[in-house]
Amino acid sequence: MMVVILIMFMIAIMKTASPCRRIEQDLSGVLQIPSNVSSSTNCLSIMRKQITAIPGRAFSRLQNLTRLVISRNDMLENINAFAFTRLPLLTEIYISDNGALRSIKASAFSDLPKLQTISIINAIHLIHIHSDAFKNITRLKHLEISNTGLKRFPNFAKIHSTAESFQFEMKDNIDIRRVPSNAFRGLCTQHISKIMLCRNGIKKVASDAFNGTKIGSLSLKGNKQLTHINRNAFVGSSELEILDISNTALKSLPRCNLSGLLVLIAESAHNLKKLPDVKLFTKLQRANLTYPSHCCPFKKIYRNGSGNENPCPNPKIYKFLNLSCPNFTLVTCTPTKDAFNPCEDIMSVPLRALMWIISVLALVGNAAVLLVLLGSRSKLTVPRFLMCHLAFSDLCMGIYLIIIATVDMLTRGLYYNWAIDWQTGLGCSVAGFFTVFASELSVFTLTAITLERWHTITHALRLDRKLRLRHACVVMTAGWIFSSIAALLPTVGVSSYGKVSICLPMDVESPMAQVYVVSLLLFNILAFFCVCGCYLSIYLTVRNPSSVRAHADTRVAKRMAVLIFTDFVCMAPISVFAVSAALKLPLITVSDAKLLLVLFYPINSCSNPFLYAFFTHTFRRDFFLLTARFGLFKTRAQIYRTESSSCQ
Numbered sequence: 001m002m003v004v005i006l007i008m009f010m011i012a013i014m015k016t017a018s019p020c021r022r023i024e025q026d027l028s029g030v031l032q033i034p035s036n037v038s039s040s041t042n043c044l045s046i047m048r049k050q051i052t053a054i055p056g057r058a059f060s061r062l063q064n065l066t067r068l069v070i071s072r073n074d075m076l077e078n079i080n081a082f083a084f085t086r087l088p089l090l091t092e093i094y095i096s097d098n099g100a101l102r103s104i105k106a107s108a109f110s111d112l113p114k115l116q117t118i119s120i121i122n123a124i125h126l127i128h129i130h131s132d133a134f135k136n137i138t139r140l141k142h143l144e145i146s147n148t149g150l151k152r153f154p155n156f157a158k159i160h161s162t163a164e165s166f167q168f169e170m171k172d173n174i175d176i177r178r179v180p181s182n183a184f185r186g187l188c189t190q191h192i193s194k195i196m197l198c199r200n201g202i203k204k205v206a207s208d209a210f211n212g213t214k215i216g217s218l219s220l221k222g223n224k225q226l227t228h229i230n231r232n233a234f235v236g237s238s239e240l241e242i243l244d245i246s247n248t249a250l251k252s253l254p255r256c257n258l259s260g261l262l263v264l265i266a267e268s269a270h271n272l273k274k275l276p277d278v279k280l281f282t283k284l285q286r287a288n289l290t291y292p293s294h295c296c297p298f299k300k301i302y303r304n305g306s307g308n309e310n311p312c313p314n315p316k317i318y319k320f321l322n323l324s325c326p327n328f329t330l331v332t333c334t335p336t337k338d339a340f341n342p343c344e345d346i347m348s349v350p351l352r353a354l355m356w357i358i359s360v361l362a363l364v365g366n367a368a369v370l371l372v373l374l375g376s377r378s379k380l381t382v383p384r385f386l387m388c389h390l391a392f393s394d395l396c397m398g399i400y401l402i403i404i405a406t407v408d409m410l411t412r413g414l415y416y417n418w419a420i421d422w423q424t425g426l427g428c429s430v431a432g433f434f435t436v437f438a439s440e441l442s443v444f445t446l447t448a449i450t451l452e453r454w455h456t457i458t459h460a461l462r463l464d465r466k467l468r469l470r471h472a473c474v475v476m477t478a479g480w481i482f483s484s485i486a487a488l489l490p491t492v493g494v495s496s497y498g499k500v501s502i503c504l505p506m507d508v509e510s511p512m513a514q515v516y517v518v519s520l521l522l523f524n525i526l527a528f529f530c531v532c533g534c535y536l537s538i539y540l541t542v543r544n545p546s547s548v549r550a551h552a553d554t555r556v557a558k559r560m561a562v563l564i565f566t567d568f569v570c571m572a573p574i575s576v577f578a579v580s581a582a583l584k585l586p587l588i589t590v591s592d593a594k595l596l597l598v599l600f601y602p603i604n605s606c607s608n609p610f611l612y613a614f615f616t617h618t619f620r621r622d623f624f625l626l627t628a629r630f631g632l633f634k635t636r637a638q639i640y641r642t643e644s645s646s647c648q
């Protein structure tokens with residue numbers, strides 16, 4: 001019994017696996033099926049023939065045909081009207097690699113009750129498929145039209161398939177620019193499992209393009225010029241579960257029913273900088289996106305199937321307490337956050353307030369210093385000239401801080417959605433420019449001021465070696481050029497400001513960028529030691545009992561200590577961070593770096609106005625003289641006026 005079944009089974013296999021009948025005659029001109037081809041043939045392949053056309057009803061004699069392959073016929077130009085019509089058993093048609101094929105005429109594929117697969121591929125001269133070419137193919141399950149020269153979307157409205165799990169593929173048709181309205185209406189009345197429109201030249205998807213369909217998965221991947229999907233494109237369609245818009249130029253997600261979406265794939269979609277509110281994706285399970293920051297909001301969404309946020313944020317604790325935690329799923333989202341893009345706002349809440357205080361202090365303090373110095377009528381001395389530059393650079397730092405604080409305020413709670421716009425935009429470059437320019441010019445000017453003091457004190461009695469304004473001008477011009485170059489380099493590709501939300505040049509990917517960061521650091525360290533050396537020398541000079549200024553000893557020493565201390569406090573943490581960044585050792589995270597940024601980095605900018613201006617005698621004199629011109633503090637001004645005249 002078993003043996004009989006086995007033999008019958010083998011016969012059945014041999015029958016179904018019978019090789020495809022090939023037409024042996026070298027046909028030329030219009031295809032004619034030779035009379036010795038048996039009418040019971042069920043599989044026919046026409047390959048490498050010199051035919052130019054397939055005429056109407058060419059296969060009508062072969063009523064038992066189930067599979068037809070027409071391939072590599074280099075002269076085949078036309079598939080005429082009714083070419084494949086009325087073949088009751090035909091299930092598959094493959095038309096591939098016919099390089100000269102130009103047109104498919106009306107009703108070519110019509111009234112084919114068993115046809116399941118149509119595949120038309122690699123026909124780059126195929127520019128015309130008649131709008132009635134596909135008609136009444138009720139069992140059609142798989143339709144593919146790929147790598148053709150079509151310029152317009154073919155008409156599928158008369159197919160009227162009723163097959164389950166239909167798959168539609170249209171790939172690599174680089175001249176198809178548009179998906180028209182109702183493009184798929186009439187294709188299939190059932191749920192269409194896949195519509196693949198990959199790597200075509202599609203630029204636009206018209207309104208109502210998917211009207212009358214139920215699509216499971218839609219892929220628009222690789223349509224590099226696709227910028228516009230009409231907001232009504234998905235009107236009249238339903239059940240979209242998987243959407244792939246990778247490698248397109250879309251700026252926003254299409255307005256489809258996001259609440260049904262299970263999978264969203266948008267890799268290399270670099271123009272998609274914002275996502276809608278994640279609460280709209282009530283069923284999403286997986287998202288493959290372009291930017292790490294877009295995955296941030298998904299981390300917080302746990303669901304129990306109804307789209308609500310998870311009431312038990314920490315399942316482990318719930319388990320420990322033996323409480324039942326409601327069922328929830330987590331959205332798997334890639335790429336996950338990296339070290340440079342932690343899922344957080346620019347500033348945390350406590351830092352936010354501090355940031356405002358510090359930035360306002362830096363802005364107001366330095367603006368006041370500049371105003372007084374520039375408004376003063378007394379002669380411009382070298383120290384005052386240098387002081388102007390110091391105040392200006394510290395003002396720039398204030399501008400940077402206020403830019404960051406403002407952006408932080410505007411994007412709070414939603415920074416992940418603004419991250420790309422901000423970090424790749426002009427704003428971040430401008431902010432980054434200000435901060436690097438300001439810090440370098442500030443350090444440079446501080447060094448210049450210290451050197452000038454040291455020079456004046458150690459050469460106090462030698463008038464011939466007195467520093468003149470033009471020397472100072474030359475030095476500061478060099479400082480400006482140096483700082484500008486240092487600040488411009490990241491905008492032209494050496495390192496970059498866009499790597500982190502606070503727009504500092506933290507990009508050390510390339511060796512050039514590493515050299516850049518390390519040189520900035522070395523410059524700052526060098527300047528620091530220079531300042532220390534000068535003050536030591538000054539201290540030793542004034543301590544000398546023979547010095548005329550011995551009485552100023554302790555006062556100078558104290559102020560020196562404060563200056564060096566603030567300078568050091570400002571420098572040290574930044575240096576640690578810069579070293580760790582440059583060596584790619586994660587000693588400190590970006591979140592901690594923000595703390596440094598707010599607490600230490602601007603210390604100089606805030607304290608310089610006090611240390612170098614407000615607390616000095618000459619500055620106070622200038623201040624009261626200036627206010628006196630506007631009718632304020634007249635008596636104080638008088639004191640300073642008499643004092644200064646008595647001194648001279």
Ligand SMILES: *[C@@H]1O[C@H](CO)[C@@H](O)[C@H](O)[C@H]1NC(C)=O
Nearest residue numbers: 022024025034035036037038
């Ligand atoms: C049909 O006839 C041609 C000659 O006319 C011959 O070359 C070919 O082998 C025949 N094919 C079959 C399937 O008998």
Ligand SMILES: *[C@@H]1O[C@H](CO)[C@@H](O)[C@H](O)[C@H]1NC(C)=O
Nearest residue numbers: 038039040041061062063064
């Ligand atoms: C088609 O196949 C059936 C059975 O498989 C057979 O009875 C019939 O004669 C065939 N028709 C032709 C035209 O050969």
Ligand SMILES: *[C@@H]1O[C@H](CO)[C@@H](O)[C@H](O)[C@H]1NC(C)=O
Nearest residue numbers: 086110111112113135136137
């Ligand atoms: C569709 O094709 C089937 C079988 O070929 C035929 O019986 C039917 O009449 C056709 N329907 C239309 C509307 O042409």
Ligand SMILES: *[C@@H]1O[C@H](CO)[C@@H](O)[C@H](O)[C@H]1NC(C)=O
Nearest residue numbers: 181182185207208211212236
């Ligand atoms: C959408 O399709 C329905 C039938 O499925 C049709 O009645 C309606 O006119 C179509 N809408 C548009 C705008 O073409």
Ligand SMILES: *[C@@H]1O[C@H](CO)[C@@H](O)[C@H](O)[C@H]1NC(C)=O
Nearest residue numbers: 238239240257258259260261
């Ligand atoms: C979106 O889809 C869900 C389920 O797929 C359905 O319940 C809901 O009504 C749809 N909303 C709209 C506006 O079509």
Ligand SMILES: *[C@@H]1O[C@H](CO)[C@@H](O)[C@H](O)[C@H]1NC(C)=O
Nearest residue numbers: 265267286287288332333334
């Ligand atoms: C999406 O990302 C997952 C990893 O999270 C990966 O396994 C999968 O292959 C990706 N899918 C696509 C289509 O890129």
Ligand SMILES: *[C@@H]1O[C@H](CO)[C@@H](O)[C@H](O)[C@H]1NC(C)=O
Nearest residue numbers: 304305306308309311326327
């Ligand atoms: C989901 O959570 C909500 C409240 O958070 C609850 O009302 C609902 O019953 C839960 N649904 C399921 C399926 O657990």
Ligand SMILES: *[C@@H]1O[C@H](CO)[C@@H](O)[C@H](O)[C@H]1NC(C)=O
Nearest residue numbers: 318319320321322323324325
């Ligand atoms: C924890 O819950 C399980 C059932 O979910 C129960 O069998 C067990 O006794 C509970 N343990 C305690 C300590 O309540």
Ligand SMILES: *[C@@H]1O[C@H](CO)[C@@H](O)[C@H](O)[C@H]1NC(C)=O
Nearest residue numbers: 304305324325326327328329
């Ligand atoms: C949780 O979800 C899984 C699958 O989503 C389901 O099999 C399971 O029954 C659910 N458990 C509860 C308690 O709802």
